[in-house]
Amino acid sequence: LRIMLVENGILADNANSGSESKAVTDARAAYQSANDEVSTKSSSLGDLRNDLTKDYGTDDIFRALKDKCISKDSGEYEYELCWMGSTKQKSKKGGAHTGMGNFVRFDKMTVDEEVSADGKGLGKGERLVLRYENGQNCWNGPNRQTTVVLACAETDEIWKIVEEEKCLYKMDVGTPAVCEGRTEEKKAGGKDEL
Ligand code: MAN
Numbered sequence: 001l002r003i004m005l006v007e008n009g010i011l012a013d014n015a016n017s018g019s020e021s022k023a024v025t026d027a028r029a030a031y032q033s034a035n036d037e038v039s040t041k042s043s044s045l046g047d048l049r050n051d052l053t054k055d056y057g058t059d060d061i062f063r064a065l066k067d068k069c070i071s072k073d074s075g076e077y078e079y080e081l082c083w084m085g086s087t088k089q090k091s092k093k094g095g096a097h098t099g100m101g102n103f104v105r106f107d108k109m110t111v112d113e114e115v116s117a118d119g120k121g122l123g124k125g126e127r128l129v130l131r132y133e134n135g136q137n138c139w140n141g142p143n144r145q146t147t148v149v150l151a152c153a154e155t156d157e158i159w160k161i162v163e164e165e166k167c168l169y170k171m172d173v174g175t176p177a178v179c180e181g182r183t184e185e186k187k188a189g190g191k192d193e194l
Contacts, residue, residue, distance in 0.1 A: 056084070057106060057128070061177050065156070070173075072158035079161045081171060087132045087146040089169075100144045100169055101132030109149055113172075120159045120174060122151045128178050138167035146171055152179035 005011035013021035020028075056063040065083035071090075072079050079100075080088040087100040107129040115121035128150045135144030146169045153174025160172040 055106060057177075065175070065177060068156070070156050070158055072161065074161050079158060079169075079171065081146075081148060081158055081173060084130075087135070087148070087169070087171070089144075098144065099136040100146045101135035103130060104133045105131050107131050107147075109147075111149060119153065120157070122149055122172050127151055135167075141167045143167075144169070148173055150175055150178045152176065 002011060006013040013023070056066070062084055067082070067085065069080055069082040069085070071081070076092055078090045078092060080090065082088075084103045086102045089098040089100055091098075109127050109129045110125065111122045111127050112124045113122040115123045130148040130150065132146040132148060133143070135146070137143050144167045148171045150173050154176060156173070156175045156177075158171055158173050162170050164170050
């Protein structure tokens with residue numbers, strides 16, 4: 001009779017006095033897991049809100065590239081560029097990767113360079129630059145830095161890497177993200193059609 005009353009919620013299940021009933025244990029566990037979920041969600045909400053305050057360039061276009069990486073073989077190293085993240089130098093002989101800087105800000109640079117027949121090259125004019133700073137410390141030199149100079153191209157691609165001064169690197173990179181005309185066309189409302 002007691003079991004029936006307990007099962008129907010009429011009598012409290014306090015047979016083992018001092019230890020709580022299964023219903024209470026279950027409710028406590030459910031509360032704990034809901035509470036954990038609220039913490040996880042509110043922490044990711046904080047991260048997202050914080051991310052919304054960051055600069056992702058005109059039309060937020062670099063938000064789409066964030067966390068994507070491209071790389072290029074160059075002599076004894078393979079170089080990697082992670083959009084809005086970091087740049088790295090990886091020795092082909094193995095060993096630890098060398099951090100060449102973390103993205104800090106956008107900048108502009110006036111360039112006057114060759115463009116090869118296949119359209120790869122910075123060309124002439126003002127180009128958007130991504131500054132990567134505070135990379136791995138350089139013996140007898142500065143913390144490594146990378147100046148990423150961008151030009152319009154059909155695909156994301158590192159064209160060239162040079163170490164202009166000890167531990168100061170320059171990467172020439174092609175990307176559709178800087179191709180002109182997107183915003184202007186939108187504003188003109190179908191100028192192309194005319
Ligand atoms: C490594 C590389 C080079 C750099 C030297 C500086 O060999 O990161 O690019 O010039 O360290 O000591």
